[in-house]
Amino acid sequence: MKMTFRWYGEGNDTVSLTQIKQIPGVEGLVWSLHDEAAGAEWPMDKILAVKKAADEYGFNLDVVESVNIHEDIKLGLPSRETYIENYIKTLAKLQTVGVKVVCYNFMPVFDWTRTDLFHPLPDGSTALYYERKKVMGIDPKAFLEDVVKQDKAGLTMPGWEPERLSRIKELFDAYKDVTEEMLWSNLQYFLERIIPAAEQYGIKMAIHPDDPAWPIFGLPRLIINKTNVERFLKLVDRPANGLTLCTGSLGTSAANDIPDIIRTYGDRIHFTHIRNLKRFDNGDFTESSHKTSDGSIDIAEVVRAYHDIGFTGYCRPDHGRHIWGEECRPGYGLYDRALGIMYIWGLWDAYNNSK
Numbered sequence: 001m002k003m004t005f006r007w008y009g010e011g012n013d014t015v016s017l018t019q020i021k022q023i024p025g026v027e028g029l030v031w032s033l034h035d036e037a038a039g040a041e042w043p044m045d046k047i048l049a050v051k052k053a054a055d056e057y058g059f060n061l062d063v064v065e066s067v068n069i070h071e072d073i074k075l076g077l078p079s080r081e082t083y084i085e086n087y088i089k090t091l092a093k094l095q096t097v098g099v100k101v102v103c104y105n106f107m108p109v110f111d112w113t114r115t116d117l118f119h120p121l122p123d124g125s126t127a128l129y130y131e132r133k134k135v136m137g138i139d140p141k142a143f144l145e146d147v148v149k150q151d152k153a154g155l156t157m158p159g160w161e162p163e164r165l166s167r168i169k170e171l172f173d174a175y176k177d178v179t180e181e182m183l184w185s186n187l188q189y190f191l192e193r194i195i196p197a198a199e200q201y202g203i204k205m206a207i208h209p210d211d212p213a214w215p216i217f218g219l220p221r222l223i224i225n226k227t228n229v230e231r232f233l234k235l236v237d238r239p240a241n242g243l244t245l246c247t248g249s250l251g252t253s254a255a256n257d258i259p260d261i262i263r264t265y266g267d268r269i270h271f272t273h274i275r276n277l278k279r280f281d282n283g284d285f286t287e288s289s290h291k292t293s294d295g296s297i298d299i300a301e302v303v304r305a306y307h308d309i310g311f312t313g314y315c316r317p318d319h320g321r322h323i324w325g326e327e328c329r330p331g332y333g334l335y336d337r338a339l340g341i342m343y344i345w346g347l348w349d350a351y352n353n354s355k
């Protein structure tokens with residue numbers, strides 16, 4: 001297993017590369033060009049600037065998260081051709097700086113959804129929180145504005161970009177008649193074009209599950225359970241068509257047995273996000289520390305499953321709580337993610353030694 005850490009780029013992250021370098025066992029940065037709109041062909045000079053920054057600290061750039069999918073691709077509009085061509089051109093450039101895995105998602109309109117960005121936990125820290133009743137019977141635009149307002153630091157939040165928010169009504173209209181089956185078909189169309197190109201460039205595509213793992217605001221969602229993961233992998237049944245297994249996204253649903261999913265599809269998991277959350281009976285959930293007993297996901301069993309299958313893909317600790325007074329992008333502070341890495345390594349080394 002190769003450990004990575006998400007970094008939002010120079011001037012766009014409260015965590016420095018100097019700090020990341022001191023977290024044990026981190027080999028690579030999970031990166032993106034966050035100021036490039038979905039559908040754009042990424043400029044080489046900006047890619048090379050990230051490469052230069054990473055090289056100074058000896059980090060690899062093997063994993064990109066994300067190259068975002070333009071809504072027209074998800075909607076299956078004729079204009080998708082241009083955006084798919086741009087996507088392939090971007091993959092070609094990424095290959096030149098050594099990129100091996102590209103994470104993306106296929107969620108309509110919304111990316112990850114939470115109702116509170118800094119919800120208090122009993123230990124005095126804060127964490128991302130989902131309150132079920134807050135997303136029921138509310139206008140999505142009002143909902144989004146309320147959430148974005150909570151981000152005092154004003155850093156970019158992937159999935160919550162201003163241009164996306166400004167088009168929210170228009171996007172909802174566009175999706176009005178898009179059924180779940182149509183979304184599957186548009187995903188298949190995208191994969192049939194992208195996977196051969198990715199193979200040519202030695203890149204593995206890794207879809208991120210929908211977060212949370214159920215439809216919100218009446219929009220269909222696909223990557224939410226084992227049945228749908230199976231269907232997804234068969235759309236284009238090749239190794240380059242794989243998964244970003246996010247324990248926190250699939251884990252929003254108590255019905256998902258994540259160690260089982262890992263053991264079943266391990267050879268198609270190219271990247272994993274490991275984090276914990278605590279589900280409540282009313283459908284709410286809070287993110288928590290990585291420790292198994294702090295949440296509803298058995299992280300020790302998750303890591304055991306990866307260890308048992310001899311996982312050699314990439315891992316990142318995903319979100320953490322905001323602890324020790326740290327001010328940071330929601331979920332992306334230094335301290336709790338670093339603790340998460342050490343928890344994962346602790347389990348990993350223990351399983352190594354118990355062989």
Ligand SMILES: [Mn+2]
Pocket residue numbers: 208246247248249273318
């Ligand atoms: Mn994730």
